[in-house]
Amino acid sequence: MATADDAPEALGETPKGPLDGIRVIELGQLIAGPFACQILGDFGAEIIKVELPEGGDPMRQWGRLTPAGESLWWSVIARNKKSVTLDVRSSAGRSALLRLISQADVVVENFRPGTLESWGLAYDDLTAHNPGLIMVRVSGFGQTGPYSHRAGFGVIGEAMGGLRYLVGEPGRPTVRTGLALADAVSGLMGALGAVISLLERRSSGLGQVIDVALYESMLTLMESIIPEYAATGEIRERTGPTLAGVAPSNVYPTADGRDIVIAGNHDSVFRRLAELMGQPELADDPRFTSHVARGEHMAEIDEIIRAWTHTQLADELVELLALAGVPAGPIYRAPDMLADPHFAARDSLVSVDHPTLGSLVMQNVAPKASRTPGTIRWVGPALGAHNDEVLSDRLGLTPEQIEQAQGRGAR
Numbered sequence: 001m002a003t004a005d006d007a008p009e010a011l012g013e014t015p016k017g018p019l020d021g022i023r024v025i026e027l028g029q030l031i032a033g034p035f036a037c038q039i040l041g042d043f044g045a046e047i048i049k050v051e052l053p054e055g056g057d058p059m060r061q062w063g064r065l066t067p068a069g070e071s072l073w074w075s076v077i078a079r080n081k082k083s084v085t086l087d088v089r090s091s092a093g094r095s096a097l098l099r100l101i102s103q104a105d106v107v108v109e110n111f112r113p114g115t116l117e118s119w120g121l122a123y124d125d126l127t128a129h130n131p132g133l134i135m136v137r138v139s140g141f142g143q144t145g146p147y148s149h150r151a152g153f154g155v156i157g158e159a160m161g162g163l164r165y166l167v168g169e170p171g172r173p174t175v176r177t178g179l180a181l182a183d184a185v186s187g188l189m190g191a192l193g194a195v196i197s198l199l200e201r202r203s204s205g206l207g208q209v210i211d212v213a214l215y216e217s218m219l220t221l222m223e224s225i226i227p228e229y230a231a232t233g234e235i236r237e238r239t240g241p242t243l244a245g246v247a248p249s250n251v252y253p254t255a256d257g258r259d260i261v262i263a264g265n266h267d268s269v270f271r272r273l274a275e276l277m278g279q280p281e282l283a284d285d286p287r288f289t290s291h292v293a294r295g296e297h298m299a300e301i302d303e304i305i306r307a308w309t310h311t312q313l314a315d316e317l318v319e320l321l322a323l324a325g326v327p328a329g330p331i332y333r334a335p336d337m338l339a340d341p342h343f344a345a346r347d348s349l350v351s352v353d354h355p356t357l358g359s360l361v362m363q364n365v366a367p368k369a370s371r372t373p374g375t376i377r378w379v380g381p382a383l384g385a386h387n388d389e390v391l392s393d394r395l396g397l398t399p400e401q402i403e404q405a406q407g408r409g410a411r
Contacts, residue, residue, distance in 0.1 A: 003351040003359075017044020018372040022198065024106040025050060025097075026081065029057040031154065031180050032138040032214065033110030034077050035187030040106070040194060041080035042365040042374035048104075048390060049078065050097060053085040053406045056383040068356045071380075075354065076362050078380025084391060085384040087407030088119055096405040097121070099395050102129045106194050110138035113148045123209055133207040134197040136190040142213035152214055154182035161218025162225060169240045186217040242302075245295035248273070250302050251331070258314035262305065263327040267291060276324045277308045352376050 022045040026037040034049075034057070041047040051057050063073035084100075087093040098121075101107055107126070109116060116122060123135050137143055140152010158164045158181060168175040193210030201207060225236045236244070241251045248270070249263045264273040267290065274282040282288050282304070287297040294301055309317060314330055321328035330336065337343050338361070347364055354360040365374030391397045397405065 016372065017042075017374055018369065019043045019045040019195075022046065022106065023048070023104045024108060024194075025100055025104045026108050027116075028108055028110035028138065030059055030062075030110070031077070031183035032186040032212075033108045033136070033190065034059065035184055036136060036138070036190030036194070037081065037108050038077050038079060039187065039191040040108075042376065043369075043372075044374070045106075047081040048100060048386070049081045049083050050086050050088070050100070051083060051383060053087055053384070053408075056083070056085070060380075060383070066356055070356060072360070075352075075360055075379040079352070079362075080375075080377050081381065082386035082390060083381045083384055084386055086391075086405050088121075090404065090407045092401065092404035093407060094119060094121070096391065096395060096397065096401075098126075098129070100390070101126055101133065103394075104130070104133065105198065106134045106136065108136040108138070108190060108194070112151060113137075113139050113143045127207060131206055132201055134194055134201070134210065135207070136194050136210045136212065138186050138190050138212040138214070140214050142216065143209070143211045154180045154186075154214055157182035157186070157214025157218050161215040162222045163218050166225075166236065166238055168238045170238050172238075174238070182214045182218050185221065186212050186214050189217050189220075242298065245292070245298075247294040247298035248301050248305055250305075252302075252306050252309040254309055254312055254314040254317055256313050258330060260309070260314055260318055260328055260330050262309070262321065264305075265291065265294065269326055270294065272324050273305075273321075273326045276320060276326065277305070279304070279308075350376055352379055354379055355382075 019040060022040070024037055024040055024045050024047045026034060026047055026049040028034055028037070029051075037045075037047045037049070049057070057074075057078070059077060060071050060074050063071050065071055086096055088097050101121075123133075126135070127133050139148070140156055141147035141150055155164075155176060158176065161182065163181065164174050164176065166174075167177060189212045190210060193212065197208050197210060228234050228236060243249060246265050249261075249265045251259045251261055253259055262273070264270045270288065271280075271283040274280050274288075282301075286293065288294050288301055312320075318328050318330060332340070338349065343349055346368075348366075349361055350364040351359045351361050360379060362376070362379075365376060387402065391402050391405065392399075
């Protein structure tokens with residue numbers, strides 16, 4: 001497993017990610033906006049996270065906590081960020097924030113539309129002093145349209161963006177995924193939009209607004225469900241662990257009580273699977289000889305495969321399938337990932353210094369860049385940990401001015 005000590009700075013070098021020199025002001029909280037900034041920070045951007053002095057981002061308390069009461073999720077989503085506390089409801093706090101934004105390349109926010117405008121921080125006001133500013137705005141329904149001012153959490157985006165209807169078993173109520181998927185995908189969209197805008201700014205010199213809606217982020221993942229209905233009137237339904245017309249591609253039991261996923265739906269792959277099962281004649285059976293035929297006889301081919309996998313041990317079976325060129329894999333939980341040699345060989349997980357735990361294992365930066373890889377330089381910081389560096393050293397604020405900017409002095 002990789003450690004933070006493997007990073008270039010441990011060897012006396014300063015890591016230069018591909019976004020080195022880009023300054024981002026993070027005004028968002030909870031998941032979507034901060035996840036966008038996590039990605040940008042992983043690849044070298046300077047992320048200055050602005051939080052209210054009273055408690056900061058609620059993410060500091062989300063998920064499982066350490067014995068010291070610190071969120072483990074916060075360690076991940078706020079990694080590589082600098083925490084600054086400002087009360088943007090006060091004139092002094094807004095003044096300090098405006099000075100930070102005037103020096104920034106990107107602002108990321110995920111408040112309800114109209115919130116920044118109510119604080120006197122509309123995009124047009126900001127670009128009057130910084131025409132190259134890029135603003136990434138993440139919200140439930142976008143900045144325009146009749147729903148724009150509705151509150152919108154990720155689960156609503158998943159519901160109205162189409163995902164929620166498709167997740168679960170046929171004939172049963174829909175279920176949610178065990179992750180904040182809409183927020184994460186919207187964060188990816190926000191990070192992509194920021195990078196696209198930074199590239200375009202090289203020629204125009206101008207910034208722009210990237211308007212990310214949670215429901216639209218999910219809508220982009222919905223494959224062909226819209227044209228399927230528009231052209232044929234067909235509504236795609238829940239199919240549980242399978243996809244309609246795609247077989248074999250399912251979860252199959254093994255002799256040691258574990259489940260594995262096998263995807264043998266391509267014609268040549270299915271032939272290799274049939275040979276490995278000792279039943280090569282299946283590949284020439286009219287019920288299974290083509291992709292369409294197997295889709296029509298999904299239940300039959302799945303039952304045949306289950307009868308075979310149930311006699312095999314999971315690890316041995318996965319290895320046999322790999323050698324035969326049949327895509328397959330076990331269903332992993334965290335301990336399986338930590339024990340897997342492939343995860344270790346690719347440094348998919350990394351051990352990072354942690355102020356109270358000593359070290360903490362988390363997922364590494366992805367994707368992997370061969371020449372300018374991303375790095376994890378520190379875990380999520382304490383509230384206001386970088387006030388002196390940013391407010392005092394960089395902006396030149398006096399202690400009295402910092403108190404006022406944090407809402408403790410006169411407003």
